[in-house]
Amino acid sequence: MPPLISLSKVSKRYGSLPVLREVDLEIGPGVTGLLGPNGAGKSSLIKMLMGLISVNSGTGMILGHPLGKHGRQVRAKVGYVPEEDCYIPGMTGIEAVQFAACLSGFPRIEAIRRAHEILDFCGTKQERYRAIETYSTGMRQKIKFASAIVHDPEFLILDEPTSGLDPEERELLLNRIRTLADMTGKSVILSTHILPDVQQICDQVVILAKGQVRLNRSFEELDRPSSPTLLITLLNNREPFMDAARRKGMEVELALNGQLRVSGDLETLPARVWQLAAESGATIQAIKPAKNSLEEIFIAAVQEASNANL
Amino acid sequence: MPIYDVGYRRWSGQLTSAWSRWWMIAESGIRIALKSNWIKRVSLACWLPIIYWGAGFLIFERFNDPSFNEVVMQSGGESKSKSDRAARELSERLSQAQSKMVRNEVIEQIQRNFSGFPAIDKLVEGLQSSDVGEVRHTFWTWMLMTYFRYPQITALIFLLGFVTPSLIARDFRSRGLFIYFSRPIGRWEYIFGKFMVPASFLLTITTLPALVLYVLGVFVSPSITVVLSTWDIPFRILLASIVVIVPTVSLALMLSSLTQESRFATFGWFAVWALGQGAWLALWITAVDPNSPASQMAAIQKFSSISLYNVLGSAQSWAFGFEDFGNIYHNLLILLVITLVSLTVLFRRISKFVHI
Numbered sequence: 001m002p003p004l005i006s007l008s009k010v011s012k013r014y015g016s017l018p019v020l021r022e023v024d025l026e027i028g029p030g031v032t033g034l035l036g037p038n039g040a041g042k043s044s045l046i047k048m049l050m051g052l053i054s055v056n057s058g059t060g061m062i063l064g065h066p067l068g069k070h071g072r073q074v075r076a077k078v079g080y081v082p083e084e085d086c087y088i089p090g091m092t093g094i095e096a097v098q099f100a101a102c103l104s105g106f107p108r109i110e111a112i113r114r115a116h117e118i119l120d121f122c123g124t125k126q127e128r129y130r131a132i133e134t135y136s137t138g139m140r141q142k143i144k145f146a147s148a149i150v151h152d153p154e155f156l157i158l159d160e161p162t163s164g165l166d167p168e169e170r171e172l173l174l175n176r177i178r179t180l181a182d183m184t185g186k187s188v189i190l191s192t193h194i195l196p197d198v199q200q201i202c203d204q205v206v207i208l209a210k211g212q213v214r215l216n217r218s219f220e221e222l223d224r225p226s227s228p229t230l231l232i233t234l235l236n237n238r239e240p241f242m243d244a245a246r247r248k249g250m251e252v253e254l255a256l257n258g259q260l261r262v263s264g265d266l267e268t269l270p271a272r273v274w275q276l277a278a279e280s281g282a283t284i285q286a287i288k289p290a291k292n293s294l295e296e297i298f299i300a301a302v303q304e305a306s307n308a309n310l
Numbered sequence: 311m312p313i314y315d316v317g318y319r320r321w322s323g324q325l326t327s328a329w330s331r332w333w334m335i336a337e338s339g340i341r342i343a344l345k346s347n348w349i350k351r352v353s354l355a356c357w358l359p360i361i362y363w364g365a366g367f368l369i370f371e372r373f374n375d376p377s378f379n380e381v382v383m384q385s386g387g388e389s390k391s392k393s394d395r396a397a398r399e400l401s402e403r404l405s406q407a408q409s410k411m412v413r414n415e416v417i418e419q420i421q422r423n424f425s426g427f428p429a430i431d432k433l434v435e436g437l438q439s440s441d442v443g444e445v446r447h448t449f450w451t452w453m454l455m456t457y458f459r460y461p462q463i464t465a466l467i468f469l470l471g472f473v474t475p476s477l478i479a480r481d482f483r484s485r486g487l488f489i490y491f492s493r494p495i496g497r498w499e500y501i502f503g504k505f506m507v508p509a510s511f512l513l514t515i516t517t518l519p520a521l522v523l524y525v526l527g528v529f530v531s532p533s534i535t536v537v538l539s540t541w542d543i544p545f546r547i548l549l550a551s552i553v554v555i556v557p558t559v560s561l562a563l564m565l566s567s568l569t570q571e572s573r574f575a576t577f578g579w580f581a582v583w584a585l586g587q588g589a590w591l592a593l594w595i596t597a598v599d600p601n602s603p604a605s606q607m608a609a610i611q612k613f614s615s616i617s618l619y620n621v622l623g624s625a626q627s628w629a630f631g632f633e634d635f636g637n638i639y640h641n642l643l644i645l646l647v648i649t650l651v652s653l654t655v656l657f658r659r660i661s662k663f664v665h666i
Contacts, residue, residue: 052664075495076493080488085485086485087485088489089484090345091342099338099489103490103493103495104325105328114321117319121318149318152320
């Protein structure tokens, strides 16, 4: 399947300040996490994808349209949740979603019907009839999300969609995003600082730092360590276990949360670990294949960009 | 499929034309504005002057009504020998002379009591015509011009001061622009949609009542054929409305786009009118010779461009046919510059917000 978004050598400057530097990027179907520190160029990249800002150089295709052209057609296919707390004063929640549908070309009656349907999907109840100015941040976030999906876009760009949500609502929103991707085939870009959100629902991750794409891989590839590794949780005798493993020439190191990372041949490794535990008198609580930490990958990518003195 | 399905459903209906999106913006703006009781009250109050002007139309048409003249004739020149033809002719002549006297008296009264009103000389000149159609045309257009000039411009200033300042300022403040521009909406569509919000209110309080006055005039006139001699008046009303609405709404929207606090835009809006009129009055008082009416008129014309109110007044006089284009083209130019500068600033402000 061809990528939905493909960019080649795309650069953007605001005056003399470069915000995107020769960005090469391909985004396919599924949920893509867009990560990057503040000032990395994420918002500029999103606005560029939506056809709101022009680029200084580079080419690309966005949802079948050439980069920098047909901005309206692109926006008609995109549902966008801005990072900013934005609303139209004087409207109720239901009116805001209906208005968003009307702006996308829905007839008025169909828009109100659809708005109710989407607010049901988003778990908004009678508060939909309240003035939007009286909403909490989390409620407004829900209205923004509902407005973004009301016109049934094929592509969603969600900029910090979980900010301001309580843990339960956050979980529900992430589930909704995953449902939309799985059940209706929508493609999603999730721009966020919350790494567990990305880890929970994304298929692919793009890390942007200092205006450049530092990493663009699927989670499947990212999760896989460079060598087979097990993550072991011990209840006792951790030091004797580590000494015994080292004596037998196995690579072992202390990971986060007191867990141990043991590398070696994956076929024989579990049996050897059980044997080591028996020898050292350690009690194993859990053994699972180790995955790379997104946090470590993110920090490494950002540091790499800093070291490159961009 | 369940009756109440809270799951997500795909949608594949027919979308409306891309050209109708501006109307969605305008419609929602009008609905939000009408939630304010003050705006509703002011809008209704703006219709009150129509009673006064409507009475003017009614009195004028009663005066021109042949049956009314007959009453005058009967009361003034009734002959005792009605069957006598010569006596009857004499009676008619007498009544015509009396009618002329009454008319001259009325014209004199108008000249005396409305001497400070614009184009009063042209009104008097028109009323002296022997052609009833011409008299009617002159009187109706003059009435409508004064209707626009006095109550409706005042109403416009207040209504725009209530409706417009928050239109764009609040979108900046609440970042509502993101909602518009994440949709297939262009910047000009947004501006036009916002423009149509106050423009719709102004059409309702200026153009619509003026057209109602015209229709009232037609209905109270002796015959429907008066339309033939006054057919241009509805077009003049439309022209006068455009001349007033386009620059004032553009200016008010620009002021709204310059700030996130709508009260500053409101202040700016009223300041434009107050300062302009105040400066004009100050200059007029210092320049005018109280003993010379000619110098008064010269001073009015000399400094009128300082006041937006006077500029609009001149443009309206032209729209209703009381001024030649050559005399007021500089005022139209001022209105054009105000419109272009306001729309350019507005466009740039919105572009800046969206792009960064």
